[in-house]
Amino acid sequence: MRMQRNLLASALASLLALAGCSGTLTQEEASAPAAKVFPAVKTIMNSRKVPPPVPEYLALMKTDAAGMFSFAQESGAFDLLRQMPVSNGPVSNWMSRGGTIFSFRQGMLVATRGLGDDTMEADASQTLALVTARRNGRAKRFVAHLDGNNHIVQSTFLCDVKNEGPNALAQGTGTVQTTYMTETCYGSDYSFLNLYWIGSQGRILQSRQFTGTLVGLVTFRSLDQPTVQRLTDQLAARLGTTAQ
Amino acid sequence: MSHRKGRAWAGLCASISMLALSVAQAHAQDGSTTVASEGFGTPMAEILGQEPLWARPSLSFYGTPGLIDMPGAWSLADGEGALSASNFDGNLRLAFTFQLSPRLSGTFRYSVLDKFDKTINRYDRSFDIRYQIAEEGDLTPAVAVGLQDFGGTGVYAGEYLTFGKTFDRLRVTGGIGWGRFGSYNGFSNPLGVLSDSLKSRPAHVPDINETGKLDTGNWFRGDAALFGGLQYQLNDKVVLTAEYSSDDYEAEAERMGFEHNSPFNFGVSYRLSKSTTLTGAYLYGSALGVALQYTFNGKYGPYPGGVEPAAPPVLPRDQAAALGWRLDGSSEQVRARVKAGLEKVKIQLQGYEQTSPSSVRVYILNPTYDAVPEAIGRTARVLTNTLPPQIETFDIVPVGNGLSLSSVTIRRSDMEQLEFDFDSSWKMYSRARIADAADEPMRRDVEVPGTYPDFSYGLGTYVTPAYFDPDAPIRVDAGLAFNMAYVPLRNVILSTQLRYAVVGNRADGADRSSNSVLPHVRSDAALYAKESTIQMNHLTAEYFYRPGRDLYGRVTAGYLEDMFAGVSTEVLWKPVSGPLALGAEINYVQQRDYDMGFGLMDYKVATGHVSAYYDWGNGYMTEVDAGRYLAGDWGATFSLDREFANGFRIGAFFTKTDVSAEDFGEGSFDKGIRFWIPLSRVAGEPSMSGFGQTIRPLTRDGGQRLNIRNRLYDTVRDYHDPELQEDWGRFWR
Missing domain, CATH: 1.10.287 (Helix Hairpins)
Known part of the structure; x- marks a missing residue:
């Protein structure tokens, strides 16, 4: 079978x-996904200019705000997202260098601002419940996008959530044991597959979630603070020298 | 130094590579699962061009939905536009077709027929209109009726009724045509049963001076003929077409030596990209032709929703308290915080007033967001994040040309509750109160210090095309534009624009002097281009006021536009919500010297109109202006525009006045099309800029209005409903 x-x-x-x-x-x-990933890294290395971050991001670089790594699968773009101090209830906001904000409810992407075809709001609570409990099941997911004609387009997806078993996730210098969950969502216009790596506390440590038709699938990974600091320092050095 | 730079960057890259690798590993470990599950979904299918068969109808050499030379029965998608260029044996056709509504489309075509008039080329401008009577059903065919070159006396005049049916990869078209489309193997008009007069059509190839008349008397008259064809979609790139044409190309044969050897045409269309198609064809047994077509949709740009940076997220009061952030302070401190917050989102705070212990009113100037709700939404977030906790209500008053345009009242707790609520946009709209702001003029005492007087200037570039001169279809001037404005009070604006043409050939048009028998109010445009060096496009004093509820007023004096100086005054009645607006404008003007300096010529005229504007919803807007025009002629202008919520706008207008077609000259009456492409749609960032043009087949002197700046309807419309509601999706953007 x-x-x-x-x-x-x-x-x-x-x-x-x-x-x-x-x-x-x-x-x-x-x-061999590395082959898909490497050209992007090469592009970054060869690019002479790092576009300067928005002022709000520069301010976050001076703090010990938590960091998250993002990787857009279609474009191969990487970013270091930083958590903003401002949050609304359980929803936390994370900013990219270019000023795009990703909003998460317990690790589940519920809004984006600045990606294009933005998720204006999403209700993924049924998936969240299954994923964090590491259970198989069917969930409904409600998503609203802003289209090119300034209209909110709401869609409903039927999603099959599946526990795919244990999975070791590289973190820092070692690895951490996670449960690997998949969520296959079917909609009237398109379908997508989200992936989640759930830590022992039921926390989403890494995920790959569909953001919209413009950017597509984005992988998010929580980083430990030393890694965040190291990447920030290097980015700061890079910016400092290009500024001249 | 550069060494260090390199090392630091290499370090970052190495770190990212390691991270990337570990992410990659995570994916790889589950390769089989991933593939198995992903086989079902094609997440990006829509935007990667996985369109169904026949997603877009093919376009004919006329640039309209059709086969090769014959019209087809299918339509473009609503809001879709097609630019096309085709050429075969001396017949060059440039066309723009736009699907104005799901069933109605219009075409403007500019054609060059090689040596049609003895030794000289015929430059022909034609308009088509077509209507889809029925869409294709499971068993029933698509049906369309169309008028090509509906002036009725033009070179391309013809009418048709066409049917089409799709059988998987095969499409069959059949129809009956009149005029041009009834000229090969024609038979007595079947409509003759209705009236004998329909059996004959006054047949002549028109003289150039007769073009442009709306000769409805010719439609569907004379012999009719049948046409038809087959199309086969070989794959998602290639369509093969064979057609039987009912056009005998008599005039072209007589005058241009065109050879009509066969009624059969054959073509191959190749889709170069999602939006571009190239067609090659063998026509009438004698000519090879080629057509290039580009289609786009006015509704959707390359960056749906835009990619501008996010607005500051909402800071709920309880969270601010938890963070230990103080939101209170003196009135000046709070105002300064609001001002700074708004500056970050590129909105100017002009006035600030605490109207009660729990409410604040702000006056804002929005120079940035073409979708006004985005400006309102960003202002509301800044206010939520900066005002003292006891403030619960915000009254946001957008100001334009010193006028309070509307008043949007928003509750702070709604901002806090709805930010991530599902259906947040609609809930916010239904809870917001949108009202007339006639009673809320910005008083001097609430003005943010330093707002007025205001002085600004800027240097930019400009391009002004002139179309369809017989000697050159397009002439262009380009150069530098200098703008300056002094605003002593919020509603008094002194401003000027000066231009200097660096390159261009518009002045060449002056070689052919205007033959107009009317006062030369517009037809001397080329003389203005020729005689001027530094052009003063305007030098005006403007005064804006609110005479009362739902009323707006404007007075402008000075050098009003390129060709006229004088005084202009206007009053507009427009409720804050509702489809209807009425306006009246009176101007007394004198014609300016060709050098576009301070001098004036003798011609003076009182001109003015009463106007009715009606917004039919879904972006369909009509305008009727009736009154006296610049040449002293009396009449009315009728306009129909389609404007999408994203600001993309296209429309057409015509003016009939008491000037006879003979006195008017070529074209018979004034008409044209106009469009506006917002920069935000193309660039993905909000902007008030864009590219717009009014294109007339020919500019004569009858039916011409004053080109006054800042007419009131367009100043206030975007700040009222239904426009606010249509764009409200951007409130939370």
Whole structure:
């Protein structure tokens, strides 16, 4: 059964690859994603200019605000998100260098501002309940995006949440044991697959979540404070020298 | 120094690479699962061009939905526009088609027929209109009726009724045509049963001076003929077309030596990109042709929703207290905090007033956000984050040209509760109170010190095209523009614009002097371009006022526009919500010298209009202006515009006055199309700028209005409903 499923999957993946549909991981990408990641790193290394962060981000760099790593799968863009002091109830706000804000409710992305095709609001509470309890089940997910004509477009997704078993996640210099959860969401216009790595406390340590049609899938990973500090220092040095 | 820079960067990259690797590993470990699950979904399918078959109809060489030379029955998508260029054997056609509503579309076409008039080229401008009578059903065909070159006497005049049916990859089209489309293998008009007069059509190739008349008497008259064709979508890039044309190209054969050897045309269309198609065809057994078509949708730009940085997130009062952040302070301190907060989101605080122990009113100037609710929403967040905790109500009054344009009242606790609430946009709109601000003029004592008097200036560039001169279809001037404004009081503006043309050829148009028998109120445009060096485009004093509830007023005096100086006054009645507005404008003006300096010529005229504006919803807007025009002629202008919530706007207008077609000259009456493409749609960042043009087939002297700046309807409209409601999705953006 498992074999058949994989065969079907690779057939589908090849078809999608043939169709030039890079939104989905092909067999090659899935087995060697580093190849997809590396060109992006190279691009960053070769780029002469680091676009200066927005002033609010520069201010956050001077604090010990928590950090999160983000990686947009389509564009290969990396960023170090910093948690803003301002939050609203259980929703925390994280800012990118360019001033985009990602808002999370216990690790579940509920809003973006500045990505384009922004998630204006999302209710993913049913998925959150299943994922943090590491349970299989079906969840409804409600998402509202801002379209090009300034209208809010609400959509409902039916999502299958599945516990895929234990998974070791690299963190700092070592690894941490997580439970790997998948959420396959079906909508009337499109479908997507979100991934979650759940820590022992039921906390989302890493996730890959669909943001919208413009940026697509983004991986988020919590970082420990020393890593955040190291990356910030290096970014600051880089900015300091390019400023001249 | 550079060495250190390199090392630091390498370090960051190394760190990122390690992180990237670990993320990659995490993905890799679950490769099989990932692929198995992802096989179902094509998340980005929509934006990567995985469109269904026939997602977009093919366009003919006329630039309208159709086969090769014959019209088809399908329509573009609502809001879609198509620019096209085609050429075969001396027939060059440039066309712009826009789908004005799901069923109605219009086309403007500029054609060059090689040596059509003996040795000289015929430059022909034509308008089409077509209506989709029925969309394609499971069993029923798509049906469309159209008038091509509906002036009725033009080179391309023809009417058609066309049917189409899709069978998977095959599309079949069949129809009946009149005029041009009834000229090959024609038969007696079946509509002749209705009236004998329909059996004949006054057949002649029009003289240039007769073009542009709206000759409804010719429509659907004379012989009719059948046409048809097949199209096959080979794959998602290639469409093959074969058609049988009912156009005999008689005039082209006679005058240009075109060879009509066969009624069959064959073509291959190749989709170069999502928006661009290239078609090659073999036409009439004699000519090879090529057509390039570009389509876009006015509703959707490349950055849906925009990519400008986020607004500051809401800081609820309890969280501020928990953080130990103090929100109180003296009135001046609070005002300074609000001002600084608004500056960060590029909004200017002009006035601040605490109207009760729990409410504050702010007057804001929005120079940034073309979608006004975004400005209101950002202001409301700044106020939530900066005002003392006891303030519960914000009254936000946007100010434009010194006028209080409306008043939007928002509750602070709604801001705190709804930020991440599902349906936050609609809930916020329904809880906000939008009212007339006639009773809330910004008094001097609430003005933020330093706001007025205000002095500003700027240097920019400009481009002014002139279209359709017989000697050159497009002429352009480009140069530097200097703007200066002094605003002593909020509603008094002294301003000027000076331009200097660095390059351009508009002055060449003066070689062909105007033959107009009317006062030359517009037809000497080329003389203005030729005689001027530094152009003073305007030098005016403007005064804006609110005569009462729902009323707005303007008085402008000075050098009002490029060609006229004088006094202009206007009053507008426009309730803060509701579709109807009424206005009246009276001007007394004198024509300016061609050098665009301070001098005036002898021609003086009193001109003015009463106007009715009606917003039909969904962005359909009509305007009727009736009154006296610059040449002293009396009549009315009718306009229809479609404006999407994102600001993209396209429209058409025509003016009929008591000037006879003969006196008017070529074109018979004034008409044109106009459009506005907001920069925000293209750049993905909010902006008040954009690119707009009014394109007339020909500018003559009849039916011309004064080009006065800051007419009131466009000044206030965006700050009222239904515009606010249409853009309210951006409140939380």
